Amino acid sequence: MVRIRGTVGEVPVDLTVELDDSDWARLGSALNVPAPAQPEMAAAPAAKPLNQDEALWQVAKDLLRKAGQLSGPDLLDQLEGLTGSAAAGKRLLVRLRHSSQVKVVSGGDTPLYSWIE
Structure with a gap:
């Protein structure tokens, strides 16, 4: 489940979106996130699914990786x-x-976040 809170113009928005495994897979493919390898044997234990925090962490890393470099703000x-939350955004930052x-350097008034391979 993903909760999005904020405003559209001056209209407050509080939206909850429930995603099943196929929705997460489509979102990952849209972000060019590689799909997890499928086990070849049916008896193999299933991988533990990512919780929402870990899924957001993966998306945050992908966001910076694709951008290469972004200012802190x-x-x-x-x-x-x-x-959908200032506090959650700060935790990811x-x-x-x-x-x-990630390499963080002083970019004058704001820090610059760069993805390093």
Whole structure:
């Protein structure tokens, strides 16, 4: 389930979207996220599905990876839009800052977040 809160113009919006596995797969393919490998044997244990926080974390990493580099305010705006919450967007921003795959440098007035391979 994804909850989106904010405004459209001056109209407040509070939207809850429920996604099943096929919806998440379509969303992942739209973002060019590789699909998880399917087990070849039917007896193999199923992989634990990502919870909503981990799914948002993957999307946040993909967002920065595709952009290559974003300023802190631009990245925060996109993360807030993704999560529907300023607090959740800030949590993802902090998590990105501490990720070994992200380099943060001072870009004058704002930090610049860069994806490193």
